[in-house]
Amino acid sequence: MRGALAGRGPGDRTALLLSAMASPSPPAIEVQHLTKTFEGVLAVDDVSFALARGSTTALLGANGAGKTTTIALLLGLLLPSRGSIHVLGEDMLRHRYRALPRMNLSSPYVDLLRRLSAYENLRVYAGLYGLSDVSARIARLAERVELGEFLHRPVGNLSAGQHSRIPLAKALINDPELLLLDEPPASMDPDTADRMRGWLERYRTETGATIVLASHNMSEVERLCDDVLMLKSGTLIDRGAPAVLLARYGRQNMEEVFLHIARGGTAAAAQ
Ligand SMILES: Nc1ncnc2c1ncn2[C@@H]1O[C@H](COP(=O)(O)OP(=O)(O)O)[C@@H](O)[C@H]1O
Numbered sequence: 026m027r028g029a030l031a032g033r034g035p036g037d038r039t040a041l042l043l044s045a046m047a048s049p050s051p052p053a054i055e056v057q058h059l060t061k062t063f064e065g066v067l068a069v070d071d072v073s074f075a076l077a078r079g080s081t082t083a084l085l086g087a088n089g090a091g092k093t094t095t096i097a098l099l100l101g102l103l104l105p106s107r108g109s110i111h112v113l114g115e116d117m118l119r120h121r122y123r124a125l126p127r128m129n130l131s132s133p134y135v136d137l138l139r140r141l142s143a144y145e146n147l148r149v150y151a152g153l154y155g156l157s158d159v160s161a162r163i164a165r166l167a168e169r170v171e172l173g174e175f176l177h178r179p180v181g182n183l184s185a186g187q188h189s190r191i192p193l194a195k196a197l198i199n200d201p202e203l204l205l206l207d208e209p210p211a212s213m214d215p216d217t218a219d220r221m222r223g224w225l226e227r228y229r230t231e232t233g234a235t236i237v238l239a240s241h242n243m244s245e246v247e248r249l250c251d252d253v254l255m256l257k258s259g260t261l262i263d264r265g266a267p268a269v270l271l272a273r274y275g276r277q278n279m280e281e282v283f284l285h286i287a288r289g290g291t292a293a294a295a296q
């Protein structure tokens with residue numbers, strides 16, 4: 026699959042995605058009865074789903090719905106209270122070190138070393154992944170997410186918008202087959218946010234990577250995602266392509282679907 030999508034248009038991508046879904050290769054992610062309890066708080070409640078390779082899936086839900094916990098469980102940063110997790114064909118409870126080099130995360134909770142430059146921070150992460158050709162790799166990334174003019178400035182001196190590109194560069198450093206994005210920051214101006222979506226689309230087209238995106242930006246979800254998982258109080262309450270959810274809830278856009286579900290509406294009630 027890797028590289029198979031290079032230079033193809035959106036129609037080709039859909040065709041390849043459908044053939045990947047029909048093929049017997051394991052899903053990028055498969056979770057069964059995933060449950061996580063924190064001392065009395067049921068953060069993820071018996072969630073099961075499989076995501077096809079090459080798909081881009083939104084994790085939607087209000088604050089506290091369980092998105093970050095789900096992402097942390099997929100990465101093996103947290104252990105489930107119950108349930109199974111397979112990522113890129115590996116059982117994460119037994120062999121997560123086989124899958125981890127092939128995945129990566131962008132999250133506001135990933136800390137950067139503020140006195141070091143973006144270049145130096147990326148070198149640290151490249152070292153953690155044991156990567157070679159680090160300078161060439163960082164040069165490619167800097168071009169990809171347009172770090173050019175501030176690559177060598179201390180991260181602590183950058184504006185919020187400039188700073189917000191670095192976690193994405195970090196997340197692409199090992200050319201991940203699975204990219205987990207936990208709420209790309211709201212501090213990006215509309216131009217940078219639009220460019221970020223373009224960078225992600227380009228990365229996906231060039232590599233065939235699978236993307237999971239927790240986002241509160243519904244236009245981002247409509248543009249990037251072919252699948253949406255709706256979480257509420259830790260439960261998976263609905264799932265479908267954005268167009269399918271719009272039809273099911275009789276709404277014009279994902280913002281309206283989100284508000285309807287978050288405020289307690291059901292598909293039946295929307296008819
Ligand atoms: N380490 C933790 N200890 C206790 N409760 C937690 C912890 N992490 C998350 N929670 C709780 O789990 C629920 C889901 O949180 P989270 O996954 O962060 O939601 P989201 O990312 O959708 O906003 C919330 O009620 C949150 O307070």
Ligand SMILES: [Mg+2]
Pocket residue numbers: 092093094207208
């Ligand atoms: Mg969160």
